[in-house]
Amino acid sequence: MARFLLRRAGFLLLTLVFTSLLIFLITQALPGDVARILLGREASAQALAQLRAQLGLDRPLPIQYLTWLGDFVRGDWGTSFSTGQPVRELVLSRLGNSLQLAGLTLLIAVPTAVGLGVLAALYEESWIDTVISLASLSVVGLPEFITGLVLIQVFSFRLGWLPANSSIAPGTGLVAALPYLVLPALTATLVLLAYVARLTRASVLVELGRPYVRTAVLKGVPWRRVVIAHVLRNALLPTITVIAISFGWLISGLIVVENVFNYPGLGRLLTFAIARRDIPLLQAVALVAVLGFALANLVADILYAVFNPRITLR
C-alpha cells in the first residue's frame, strides 16, 4: 500500500513539474508588457524599466522558472501585480469558496447521476431509459452560461426563491451561504449529470451482461441482491474514475459558473487575473487548480485500487 501510494505520488509530482513548466511558459509568453500593465497606460519608460528589474523580469527564463517554483513550494506565492496583495491569502480564501461550491455540486450531481444511470441501465430500452437518456442529452447541449441564465430567470426572478447573485461575503458560514450556492451548484451539476449518468449506465449494462450475473441468477439469488451485491459492486468501480475525470470538467465549469453568478471563487479570480495580466496570481490559480485536479485523480486511483481486488496494492 505504501509503495503504491509512493508510486502514485511520484507520478503526480512528475506531472505537476511538467505542468508547472507549461503554465510558467504560457504565462511568461503573455503579450503586453507586464510592467506597463502594472503601471497603466500613463506610466513612463523609466518607471517601466525600474519595475522590470524589480520584478526580476530581466533575468533568463530558466532562472525565473526555478526561482518561481522554489518560492511556490516554500509557500511564497508572491504579490499580486494588480492589487498589491499577497497572492497566497487571496488564492487560499477563494479556494475555500470554490471547494465549497464544488463539494455541493458533487454532492448533488454524483448520487443523482449514478442513480439515474443505474435506473436507465436496469430498465434498458424502457420508457424510463428513454426519458433519462433524452433528459440527459438535452442537458448536455446546454452550456453553463445558458443554464445559469435560465435558472436565474426562473428561480430568482419568476419564483423569487433563491438569490440571483452569489457574491457572498467572506466568512459567511456554510448554512448562511447555502441559498447562494444552490443555483451555481445546480448549474454546474447539469453538465456533469449527463456525463456521469451515461457512463454509469454503460458500465452497469456491461456488468449486467457478464456471465457472473447469470451464475448468480442460477444460484437462485434474488434479483435485488444480484443487482446490489453483484452488479453495482462492480459497475460503480469505473464510476470512481469517471467522477475524477469529471472533476476536471467541474473546474472548467466553475470558471464559467462563478462568472455568471459573480461567486467569489478561484474561477472568477482566474478571469480577473487574465484580464489584468496579473501573472503571479494567474500562475498560482492555475497551479492550484491543476493540483486539485491531480489530487482528485490520485484519490480516485487509490479508491479504485482499494475497492478493486484485482489491483494489488504493492
Add this chain to the structure above:
Amino acid sequence: MARPAAAAGIVRRRSGAWRRLLRGLYARPSSALGATLAAAFLLLALLGPWVTPYGPLDQDFAARSQPPSPAHPFGTDHLGRDVLSRVVAGDRDIFLLAGSGTLVAVLVGTLVGLAASYRGGWVEEVTYRVFDSLLAIPALLLALLLLGSLGPSRVSVLAVIAVAYTPIVARVVRSVVLDTKTKEYVLAARMQGESTAFVLGREVLPSVLPALAVESALRFSYAIFLVASLGFLGVGVQPPNPDWGLMVSEARDYVYLTPWTLTFPALAISLLVIAVNLLADGLKRVLQVGDTP
C-alpha cells in the same frame, strides 16, 4: 483490365460502407434526429450567405430591436442586425472554428498517436508524458491560459482547440493501436517486409477509424461548447463576429429588452451540441465502439 474493375469495386464498397453507416444511423430515431440536425446545420453553414436574408453585420437603423416578424424571423438586435442571419453566420463560424480546430486535433493526434504508440519505447513514453501533463490542466483553464498568451483571435481559438484535444485524440488512437499492433494481420504485414508507414496507414489506421469517428464527433461537440464558453467569457472570438457564445454574452445585457437576441443563439448552441452528441452516440452504436470515460 483488372484495375478499373478493382477500382470500381472499391468505389462500390466505399459507397456501400457509407450506405450501411447511414442505414445504421437512421435505424433509431435518436441518431436519425442527430444526423439530420447536424447535417442541416452543416448545410446551413455551407449555404449560409446564399440563404440568409441579410448580411450578419448589416444594420438597418429603421428596424432596431424588432421582435421576430416575417421580415426578421428571429428579430433584430439593438443595432438593427438580423438575428437569423447572424445565427446562420455563427453556424458557419462554429464549423470553421470548432470544426477545423477539431480536425487539426484529430489529424495531429492521429499521426502522433499512430507513430508514437506503434514505435513504442521512449518516444511513446515522452510523447504521452507531455500529453498527460496537458491533460492535467482542465480544458477551459488551458484554453484561457493559451488565449491569454496568444491574444484573442480566431486563429488562437483554433490553436487552443487543437492543443487541448490533440492529446485526447492521441490517447484514443493509442488504445486502438496497442490493441491492433499485436493483431495477426499486422504481424503478417510485417512478415511481408512492409514499411512502417504502410503498416500504419493501411493495416492499423482502418481499425482506428471507427473510434476516431466517434471521438471526432464528441470532440466537435466539446469544441462547440468550448468556443461558446470562450466567446462568453470575452476571451475568444471578438465582436462584431457573429460567434454564438459571444452573441449570448452580448445579449445578456439585452435579456429584458430584446430577449430573442439571447434565445436564438442559445438555442442554436444547444441544438447543435445535442445533435452532434446524438450523432456520436449513433456512430458509437453503429461502429461498435465502446464507452470510454
Add this chain to the structure above:
Amino acid sequence: MRLEGVSVGYRRGRGWVRAVRDVDLTLERGVTYGLVGESGSGKTTLAHAVLQSLPAHGRLLGGRILFRGRDLATLGPEARRREFHRRVALVPQDPLPSLNPAHRVGRQVEEALDPSGRSTPELRGRAHALLEAVGLADPERVAGAYPHQLSGGMQQRILIAMALAGEPDLLVLDEPTTNLDVTTEATILDLVRRLVHDSGTAVLYVSHSLGVVAELCDRVAVLYAGEMVEDAPATRLFTQPRHPYTQGLLDSVPRLGSTRHEVTLRPIPGRIPPATDLPAGCVFAPRCPLAVDDCREATPALEATPEGRVRCWRWPEVEAGQADPHQPAPAGRLHAPAEDAEAVLEVEHLAKRFPLRRSLVELLRGAPRRAVRAVEDVSLSVRRGHTLGLVGESGSGKSTTARSVLGLEAASAGTVRLLGDELPRRLERRPASAIRRLQMVFQSSDEALNPYRSVGSTLGRPLRRMAGVPREEAAERVARLLESVQLPRSYAEKRPAQLSGGEKQRVAIARAFAAEPEVLVFDESVSGLDVSVQAAILNLLGELQQVRGSGYLFISHDLAVVGFLADQVAVVYLGRVVETGPARSVLSPPYHPYSEALLSAVPLLAPGVERARVRLEGDVPSPVDVPGGCPFHTRCPRLVGPQCREQAPPWRHGPDGHAIACHIPLEELASVQTALFGDGGAPAVPGATSEGGDG
C-alpha cells in the same frame, strides 16, 4: 426435464431467426446426456433455453419446457427462482467471467449454498467441505482468494463446487473444459465423471468435442443447423452412426497415432447454412454424400431407431449397409518425404526473456532485473518437405518460439539459420529474401486478415512485393493462388467479414504461400476451426507441402493433429524441449513423463475403452520463477529423487534420433509405461477411417 418441440429464435430487425427448431429431449436422473455440434449448430442456444437464460433478444418460439412436470413458462419470477434456479446448475465455458471479480471465492460458494447472502460459520464449513470435494487441497486459502488469483482449473473447480452446492436435479455443463489445457481438462473430466456418478443427477453436457463427449456421456445427441439429426447411446453413435453428418464428423477427426501418410481425413464439403438461409428439405442435403432429390424437397422427421432417433430419409439403407454414409476420400495420396532431406531451418538454443520493470525501490536497492523466461532453451531443425510438430500446453513458450524464429520478437539468445545463413534477430534487420523464405500462418482466423481490406488486396501485396509479380499479372496470380487453396477466383473481391472461418484460414495460408517460402511456421493454425473444416485444412496443408516441398514448423497443443501432420515432434515445457524425435517414436513408449501425461489426457473417440491414466497435479509454474533442476519436477508423477530438483536432466538418446531429457533411463521408462492408445500407432477405434476405409 423434458423439452417438447422446442424452437428458439432471435429477433433480427422485425422478424425472428429460428436458431433451434423442433427439439425434443428428455433428461433423466443418472444419465449424462451429450449434446454435440459444430459452431452454428444451436447447441449453446439450446442450453440457454434449458436454463431459461436466453439473452434479451432471444425467445422461446414454440414448444414447452417442462421441469419436474411443470411448464416453466407458467412460473412467475419468484417461483422460477425457487422452483427452478435452485434446482438446476450450470458449469459454464469461461470460468473467470462467471465468477464475480469483486467477491472472495468463499463468499460466492456460500451464496450458492444460501442465496440470501448470509454468512455463518456453519455455511463457511459447508463451503470448505465443497471445495475439498472438488479437489481443492487447501480450501481455507482458496476460499479467501479472489477469482483472478486462481488458475483456470481451480476456477472451474469452484464453479463446479457452486453448481453442486444446491444439490441440483439438473446439471448443465456448457463446454466446461474448452478453454483449459489438455492436462487440466483431463482432471476436470475425471472430477465431473466422479461427481456425476456419486450424485446421480441428470446431466446435459454441451460440447463441440467428440472426444470429450465420448469419454463422458451415456447418450449423445448431434445437432446440425439448429436441428437434432441423431440421438443414440454413446457406444453406438461413435461406432455405427446412422446419420451421414455424424459419420462425416467422425471421419474428420484425426486420431492419435494416425498420420497423413496412412490415413486421409474426409472433410464434409461446404459449410453449415446460417439460420437465416436454410435450404429446403433436409438441412444437411447440400453437403450429404447420400442426398437424393427427395432429400432436397422434403424435410425428414426425427424417426425412432432401435436405440435412438435419427433425422434422415435414408437411414434404413445405411443401417442395412446399402448406402455408404462416408464422404468420398480425396483423390491423390501423400507419400512420405525423403528421409535424407536437408535441414532448411535450424534453431539452436533459442531463448527469449521479457524483462520486468523494476520499481524505484528495487532499482535503488540494486535488485537484479527479473524477467519472464518465455523460452529458455529450444533447439529445432526443420527439413525440406518435412513437418516438425511443436507441442506443449499454454505457457510452454510455443508461440514465443515461433515469433522469435520469425523475428517478430527479437530473441534474447540463440541462433536461427535459414538454409545455412544465420538470420538477424529482428525482423526489420533481415534481408527481404530471408523474410520471403520464412513465412507464418497465424492462430486465430478472425484476426488473421485485416477486416478492412479485400482478399485480393491482401494477397496481391505479398505477390508483388515478395514474389516480384508485376502489377498487371497480379490479378491473375491472386486468382491462381485462391485456386491453390481451393477457393473460387471470385473471392478476390470479398472482404474477410463475408468469409467463414475455414475460408479465412485458407486465405491466410494463401497469403503465406504467396511469398513462395521455403519454411512455413504454423502457430495453432487449425485450432480454432470446427473439425470438419479443420480436416479440410489439414488435407490442404499436406497437399501443398507435397507440391511445393516447403518445410513446416507446426505448433499446436492438439497432440492428435500434430501426430497426424508431423514427421518429427518436439515437446516443450516451460520454454525447454523435453522430448524430440520422429513422430512415431515420440508417440510410443518410452515417453518423457510430461509427454506421457499429455498423451494420456487426450480424449479418445472410444467410449468404454479403458487406458492408463496419468494425471498432473498443480499448475504450470510461473515463467518468472522457473523451478531449478528439472523444470518439470514440481508436477512430475514419476519423480525419482532429489536429483530431479537439483540437477538438470541429461538427454537420453534412443534410436532414430529420439531423445528425452529425463533422469530416468529410457529402458526404465519403457518398462513402466504402456502405450496410451491402440497398440503403438494403429487407430484405437474399430471401424474408424483407416486407409481406403470405404466399403
Add this chain to the structure above:
Amino acid sequence: MFMNVWKNVRRTRLRTVVAALAAALLVGGAVAQSAPSGTLRVGMETPSKLDPAYASSDAEIAVLNAVYDYLVDVDADNNVQPRLATSWKVSSDGLTYTFELATDATWHDGSPVTAQDVVYTFDRLRDPAAKLPTSDLYADIASVTASGPHQVTFTLKKTNPFFLYDLSDNHAVIVKNGTTDFTAFDGSGPFVVQSYHPDDRMELTANPHYFMPGKPGVAKLELIFFSDPAAEVSALRGGQIDLATRLPTPLYQSLANVKGIARLDVPTNGFNVIRLRSDRAPGNDPRVVEALKLAVDRQAITDAVTQGLGAVGNDTPIGPLYKAYYDPNAQPPQTDAAKARELLKEAGYPDGLKLDLHTPNTGDRPDLAVVLKQQLAKAGFDINVIVEPESVYYGDNKWLDVDFGITGWGSRPYPQFYLNVMLACNAKWNESHYCNPAFDALVEDAGTTLDAAKRVADYHEIQAMLASTGPIVIPYFFPQLGAIRDGFSGYQLKAFAGRSDLAAVHAP
C-alpha cells in the same frame, strides 16, 4: 439636435436641485441628531490599483473618494467646493494659492491631518524623477509649503485658471506624510476600511471622527465588485446591492418601471474619440480627414449606440456640459457620403480606402465600431474592425501607434485637460499625432489666461478648428447611467461616477 442636449442637461439640473434640497433638508435635520445608520451596498467594477498615484478607473476612484479626502472637491455642477481645505485665497497675480485646512480632520489611526501631509502628497505626485502619471499635470507648481500647521501654500510658475480643478484631480487624494505602501488604507475620509478582498468586495464602516458635519450617512458601506454588469443588475434586482453605476444602456433601460428601483441619468463630457493618425498616410491628407468627417452621421450613431441617451458631439472634446466654453455653432461638415467618396477619389483612393479599426472590447466601443464600419462603407472606406482587450489595445502603447482607432476618454470638469494631453503637438497621449502650431497657441493661451472672456473665445476658435479639420470624430458624449434602490437619499450621481459622494447617502 441641440435641444436634445439641453433638455438632458436641464432635466438633470432640475433633478440635482431637487436632490440637493432633499439632502439639505436631511442634513439640516441631521446636524442635531443623526449618527450614521444602515448599510449601503454598492456594486461596481473590480478595482485593482489602489495607490492614488496610479488609480484611474471609476471603481478605484470611488474607493479613494470614500477612504481619503481631496483638498478641494468639484460638485455635480462643476463648481469647486471645499473639502479638506475649508477656505483658500488666491494672490492677485494668480500665482500663489493659500489653503486653510480643517483643523479637526484626523487620519483613521487617530493622528491629526496636518499641512505636512498635503505637502507630502503633492510633492510625491509632482516629483519629476518619479514620473508618476500626475507629474506633467503638476509640472508648473513651483513649490508647496506648509505655511502653518494647517495652512498650505502653493506657488505656481505660471498662471493657471484651472488650478483648483487640477488640485482636485482624481489622483490627488491627500495621503499621510511618508506613506509609500497604500494597502493599509489609512485615509482621513468618511469611511474606514475594515476588510478588503480583491476581486470580491471591500467592507467599510463610517469614520466616527469624520470632520465634515452629518457625514457619512450610513454606518456601513459595502463595495461589491462585479466583472460583469449583467450580474450586477441581477444583484440589484435581486436585492443584493443598493446602488449601481456605469450601467450599459440596455441594462439601464431594462430597469425602467422596475418597482423599488430608481434610475439615474446625468450627461457627461465623456466620449469615444475616433481618431485617424495624421502624421502619415493616409491620415496626413486633409482630404481623407474631411472624407471621414463627411462620412459619419453622428446623430444616427448616437441613436443606435446610445439608444438616444447620449448627447450628439461635434468632433471636439469640448461638450455642451462646459456651458459657455461650448460653441454650438462649431459644426463638422454635414454628412454627405457621395462627397466623401469624391474626396477619397481625389486623395488617390478611387477604389476606396482600406483601414484597420482598432478598438478595446469594453463599453459600447465595439458597437460604435460596427456602426461606423457600415456608415463609412457608404463613403468608400473599407473598414476591418479589430476588437481587442484593453490590455492589448493599451499594452505596449499600441493605441498611440495604430492608424485608426477608437479610444475612450472619461469626463473631466474642465476642457483644458483634453487639449493638453491629447491634441497639443507634444501632448503625452497625442494618439492622432495632430500638430498645429496655431492650435497649440490657442491652447496655451486658454490654459494660462485669467481673462474668462478671452478663454471662451479661444475655446470657440479651437472648436471651429477641430470640427472642420481635426483628425478626430467625436460622435457623442455618453451619459452616466445608474440605478439606486428606493429609500436611499442624498446620492448625487456625478459625470465621473467614482467622484460621487457616498458619504452623503442615507439609508432608509
